[in-house]
Amino acid sequence: xxxxxxxxxxxxxxxxxxxxxxxxxxxxxxxxxxxxxxxxxxxxxxxxxxxxxxxxxxxxxxxxxxxxxxxxxxxxxxxxxxxxxxxxxxxxxxxxxxxxxxxxxxxxxxxxxxxxxxxxxxxxxxxxxxxxxxxxxxxxxxxxxxxxxxxxxxxxxxxxxxxxxxxxxxxxxxxxxxxxxxxxxxxxxxxxxxxxxxxxxxxxxxxxxxxxxxxxxxxxxxxxxxxxxxxxxxxxxxxxxxxxxxxx
Numbered sequence: 230x231x232x233x234x235x236x237x238x239x240x241x242x243x244x245x246x247x248x249x250x251x252x253x254x255x256x257x258x259x260x261x262x263x264x265x266x267x268x269x270x271x272x273x274x275x276x277x278x279x280x281x282x283x284x285x286x287x288x289x290x291x292x293x294x295x296x297x298x299x300x301x302x303x304x305x306x307x308x309x310x311x312x313x314x315x316x317x318x319x320x321x322x323x324x325x326x327x328x329x330x331x332x333x334x335x336x337x338x339x340x341x342x343x344x345x346x347x348x349x350x351x352x353x354x355x356x357x358x359x360x361x362x363x364x365x366x367x368x369x370x371x372x373x374x375x376x377x378x379x380x381x382x383x384x385x386x387x388x389x390x391x392x393x394x395x396x397x398x399x400x401x402x403x404x405x406x407x408x409x410x411x412x413x414x415x416x417x418x419x420x421x422x423x424x425x426x427x428x429x430x431x432x433x434x435x436x437x438x439x440x441x442x443x444x445x446x447x448x449x450x451x452x453x454x455x456x457x458x459x460x461x462x463x464x465x466x467x468x469x470x471x472x473x474x475x476x477x
Contacts, residue, residue, distance in 0.1 A: 246308070247271055247272050248307070248308050249270070249271040249294060249305070249306070249308070250270050251290075251303065252303055252306075253267075254290070254303035254304075254305070255302040255303055256286075256289055262286075263286045263289035264286050264290060265286075265463065265464035266303070267290060267461075271409065273440065274436055274440075275441050275457060276441070276454070276455035276456050277441070277456070277459065279291065279444065279458075280461070281461035282462070285460075285463065285464070286461045286464040287445045289464075290445075291443060294443065295411050296319070296327055297328070304317060307327070307332075307409070308408070309408075310331070331405075331409070332407050332410070333405065333407030333435075334398075334411050335395065335399055335402050335410065335411070335412040335431065336412070336414070337413060337414040337415065341394060341397055341401070342386070343387055346384060347384055347385075347389065348369045348373060349366070349369075350401055351397060351400045352366045352368070352369040353401070354405050355369065358405065369382075370382050372400035372403055372404050375434070376430050376434065377430070391418060392419060392427055395427045395430075399431050408441065410440065410441070410442050412431060412442065415446075415451075424448070424450075425450075431444075
C-alpha cells in the first residue's frame with residue numbers, strides 16, 4: 230500500500246518514458262467513429278486534459294485508455310509495477326484486476342457507495358486486493374487525513390458536502406498507489422470555489438508522487454491547470470497545447 234507522500238513534487242525527476250500509450254485507437258458505434266486513429270502518450274508527472282464538444286470522443290478515449298472498453302483497432306500499453314502490459318489483449322478479469330490495482334478513477338458523481346462510510350469506501354479496493362480490513366482502513370484514514378478529511382472517516386457519503394465526497398473519491402483513487410488516475414468531469418457538479426479546491430487536491434495527490442492524471446473536462450479553467458491539453462473533434466486529435474507548469 231502506498232503512503233501519502235509529503236515531499237515536494239517528484240515530477241521534475243520523473244523518467245521521460247510514457248506510463249500510458251495509445252496507438253491507432255479506433256472505436257466505432259455503427260457508422261459513427263467515436264475514435265478514428267488516436268495516438269497519445271501520458272508521462273509521469275503529467276496532467277493531461279482532454280477537451281472537445283459533446284460526442285467528440287472524450288469519454289470513449291478515457292474508457293479505452295483505462296481498459297473499460299476495448300478498441301476496435303489499435304493498442305493501449307500501460308507500464309505497471311511489474312512491466313509493460315498490452316491492456317487491450319487482456320481478458321476482462323485481467324483488465325478488472327489491472328483497473329483495481331494499477332489505475333485510479335474519479336468521476337463526476339464520485340460513484341461512491343452511500344451505505345459505506347468514507348473510510349470504508351477508500352479501504353474497499355485495498356480489501357478487494359487482499360489486504361486485511363484493519364490495515365486497509367488504517368491506510369485509508371491516512372489518505373483521508375492527507376486530503377483534509379481527518380475526523381470525517383465514519384461519515385457516510387450523504388453526510389458530506391459535494392467537495393468532501395470528491396476528496397473521498399480522490400483518496401480512493403490514490404490509496405492503491407495507482408500510477409495513472411483517470412477523472413471524468415470531476416468538478417462538473419461543483420461550484421467554482423469547490424471545483425478549484427478539488428482540482429488542487431487531485432493535482433497535488435497525483436503529481437507529487439510522479440504519477441499521471443488524465444482529465445476529461447468541458448471547463449477551460451480545469452484544463453488550464455493541467456500541463457497539457459488535447460482537443461478532440463469527430464474522434465481525432467485536432468489540437469495539442471502545453472503549459473509551462475501546473476497551476477496548483
